Amino acid sequence: KSSPLPCHLLIFLLYLNHIVSGQIRYSIPEEMKTGSLIGNVAHDLGLDLKRLRAGRARIVTGESIQYTELKTDKGILVVSERIDREQLCGDVTPCSFSFEMILETPIELHRVVVEILDVNDHAPTFQNSDVKFEISESATIGARFILESAEDPDVGVNDLQKYVLTPNDNFVLKQLANPDGSKYAEMILLKPLDREEHPRLSLKLIAVDGGNPQRSGTVNIEITVLDVNDNAPVFNQSVYRATVMENAPKGTYITTVNASDADSGSNGQITYSFSKLKGIDIFTIDMSTGSISVSGQIDYEKDKKYEVRVEAKDQGGLTDSSKVVIEVLDINDNAPVINVMSFSSPVSEDAPPGTTVAVINVKDADSERNGQITCSIDDNLPFKIKSSLSSYYTLISDIGFDRETTPEYNITITATDSGSPPLSSARTLHLRISDVNDNAPLFDKGTYSAYVTENNSPGMSIFTVSARDSDWNQNARISYLLEDTQISGTPVSSYISINSETGVLHAVRSFDYEQIKQLTLVVKAQDGGSPPLSSNVSVNFFIQDQNDNAPQVLYPVQTSSSLVTEMVPRSADVGYIVTKVVAVDVDSGQNAWLSYKLQKATDRALFEVGLQNGEIRTIRQVNDKDAVKQRLTVVVEDNGQPARSATVNVNVAVADSFPEVLSEFTDFTHDKEYNDNLTFYLVLALAVVSFLFITCLVVIISVKIYRWRQSRILYHSNLPVIPYYPPRYADTLGTGTLQHVYNYEVCRTTDSRKSDCQFARPCSQNVLIMDPSSTGTMQRMQSLFVTLLRIHLVSAPPFADSYFIQRLPRSHALCSSLP
Known part of the structure; x- marks a missing residue:
């Protein structure tokens, strides 16, 4: 494990970006089984398991294959994919891969480096199973013959350690090393060859690694002894150096190697070939001229330098070798790659400016200026992007949000490198703004007016109020309520009800224009937020009259x-x-x-x-x-x-004459009843009428005197005078046929044998209360007008004014006839 970042650097990063970071390092062998333990991350970073779960700890690699898995419940790191060191790193050593572990709230970044240790899972191999040599018998003692090198993908002690040549009398093996540390072998001639004695030799070259257990590879060496070729080719340079641009097209010339041979004729003809080439399909060499050119795809991000060995061989089988070092020059052929480490959506509309919306990581496989990145967003958006750790950027809000104005944002982050021409890539984040209950329901009018015809059916819909709320979802769900008010001492709910969801107002009862002409109520619209917001509106109902009463x-x-x-x-x-x-x-x-x-x-x-x-x-x-x-x-x-x-x-x-009237009147109603006793009844009627007339005069005089006294008492007192209003016959709006209350003093003379005259007592002692539903009340009212008309007809001259109903002061006493 490597030590954490220096304390002063960590504090500096925390101060700038409020992000905690650290680094740990593990070493594991390759080919571990899936689920094998790598290390206890929580313990090594000093983190609590609760912090891992609360911070939604996760691993971010940005690679297509994720070799490790974080168990947040245990705080350990385990193997999730088979790791092949040779596939992962090739011959690069040490081999490691790294990733970031990110935690939220607050954001923490911890870099984890996992070093993959090699195991001896590969044996040395030769490219060819057989190697053939043609060696002149005139080859001098000490002549060298380069043997094919074996390749072992393993590294370190598990790599190729030595070569072993089967025992023979002519050759001895010498092991050498290239500048890059790779080993190769040469056969050195110890004893001159005798083609006549041994025209062919068969040897075996064994390549052995240092693993435990040890692994090896074998190649057969077939030597054909040629006659007379005593000079080997010689390169004019021991090392050739050249450069090539990555992505260079096939056929691009790189360099030319040159070797010379002192022999003449066919023994002096040289052919060139690659003795060892990693990625043989990338370069090609002209076997006659030694010109090296591109034959495959060159990628700087995959290999930055190639080292190849060129062999010059004459017709006699003598060879020499040289090394060619080819450096690859980078071009800006990789656009930046944007990885979203953390993205919070939705964000509440009441989130303060400076709220972290996203954390992104940007990588560019190019080098130097081609890999220098700048990130930007649209200037019209209320966000800013800040650089945090190396290759990490934080997207924060710049102003407050208003969901009702802008419910969502499409934020396009553009990463551009500094190459020429520059390359860029973009990533769009769709940010939704969540609603808070900051808008009260609003009615479309300040006051509503509606007209309802009387005698309506109870329960019918009479009006609809509507409010709108610019919030969303539950915060915009409106309920309608009636304010608890009273109309003439009665709760408004006994007149009107409202549907809490639709705002439809229903009549609870049937309205009677003659009893109530206008209703005023208050409707409250309340949303479903927490706390709820509401607004009120007044609704005036005007009851319209119907012709539901006969005269x-x-x-x-x-x-x-x-x-x-x-x-x-x-x-x-x-x-x-x-x-x-x-x-x-x-x-x-x-x-x-x-x-x-x-x-x-x-x-x-x-x-x-x-x-x-x-x-x-x-x-x-x-x-x-x-x-x-x-x-x-x-x-x-x-x-x-x-x-x-x-x-x-x-x-x-x-x-x-009255007798004639009386006679005819009697005939109207009692033709049979009084036919036999007509004279008796006439006399009796005259007596009764006379008695009643005298009685009425006495009573009227008494009442006049009493009323005069009462009026004097009322005049000198502060008591209010309560006028009498016949029920249901006083039109408060002044539109009926009786526009005032009338009080009369009357007596009755006609049909005296079947009716008596009653006189009202003084008002101060008697208040007449009439029930609108009482038949007796109506009869008394009718009798009042009968007796009034009788007095008028008896006392008025033949051509008197027909309007006998006179308006009298409301403080006068009342007189009513018998039913």
Whole structure:
């Protein structure tokens, strides 16, 4: 293991980039089984297992094959792929690979270097199984013959250590080493060859490594003895040096080697060849001229230098060798490679400026300026990129985010090297901004107004409110609520309900315009955020009137216990007011506009009804031939759609004297009951009427005196005067037929044998309370108008003003007739 980074450098890096880094080193043999332990990373770096899990510790190599695996639960590093040192590093020693272990929150980078130790898993091998030599018998003692070198991919002690030649009388083996440390052997002639004695020799060359157990390789050496060639070729240089650009096309000339031979003729003809070439397909040599050229693909990133051995051989089999060193020149043929080490997406929109979004690593296989990298992003984006450790960059936010304005960003990171021309690569990161609940729901209007027709069906949809929220997902999920308010002392929920999801308002009950004309409520829109945000809006409902009430006839009274008969003198002229039909309609507007029509009459040529005022008048002069008993049917109709109506029967007696009226009136209702005792009943009726008349005068005088006293008391006191309003007949908007409250003092004279007159007590002692649903109340109201009309007809002159209903002060006492 190597020691961590120097303390002062580590503190400097932490200060600049807030990133902790360290380095550890392990050494393992190659060919270890998958899952084999490499080392305890957590212990060696002084990290807690919880920190590994919380920081999402992982290994980043940037390579296609990942040889190691981090077990975060145990904090150990194990082998994940078979490691072949020869495949990984070739003959480079020491052999190692490195990677970064990254932790987040905060970000830590630890460099791990794993050195692969060689094991003796390869035996030395020769390129050819047989080697043939042709040696002249005139070869001098001490002549050297270079043997084929064996190759062993292993290194160190496991590499090729020595060569062994099978025992013979002519040759001895000498082992030599190249400048790069590789070993080769030469056969040295100790005893001259005798072609006539031994024209052929068969030897074996054994290459032995130093492993345990030891491995070896063998090549057969076949020697053919030639006659007379006593000079070997000689190179003019022991080492040739040349350069070549990487990616040079095939056929590119590199250099030429040259050797000479003192022999003449065929013994002086030299051929050139490579005696040992790593990557034989990369270079080629012209066997006649010694010109070396490119025949394959040259990659600086794979091999920066090549060393090859060239052999010159004459026709007599004598050889010489020289070394050619070829250096590869780098060109900018590799674009930078961008690896994303860490990327946080989504990022909350309330993240402060300076938040780390991503950590990237950029590598370039080129060297020097061709490998110098600069990173950049679009200037219009709210991000900055900073350089941290060597080849590491941090992407941070520059301003605050607003998801409602920009919900996501496409961040293109461009890495450019300094080559000529420069090469670049780009990586796009798609960053999403997560929502926070920072926007309240908004209604499209400040106030809503809606119209609802009365008598609606309970549960029907009457209006819809809508709000929008520019947040997202749960923060934009709106619920609608009714504020807990009261309408006339009743909770608003008893009138209106709302669908919390759709904002649809429903009527809980059927509305009655005559009871309530307007509803005002407050709807609250609340989102689903935490904490939730809300806004309110007012909704005004205006109840629209329907023609759901028929006209009510107040006069003449139509009851089973009383009968109203109007009297017309036979001297009545044209236009004589017989009576007035009084009706009201509790609806409003045109639904309460009443018209009067004469439906049936005993004599249609005698009477007419005012269309607007309901006055019954004579339309011709009354004569003696007209029947005493006249019966009229009047229809009262409102102006609604559809129209509603009511009918009333009016009995009219055409007579000049009361006895005649009484006689005819009796015949109207009691033709059979009183036929036998007509005289008795007439006398009795006169007595009763006289008694009632005197009684009424006394009571009226008493009431007048009492009311005068009460008014004086009320005048001198501070008590409020409470006027009487007949229920359902006072139109608060002033659109009905009765626009004011009327109080009357009345008495009744006609049909005295079946009705009595009642007088109201003083207001200070009696407050009349009427139930709208009570039949008795309506009958009392009708009786009030009957007695009023009676007084008018008795006391008024024949051609008095037909508008007998006079407005009286509201503090006057009330008088009601019997039902």
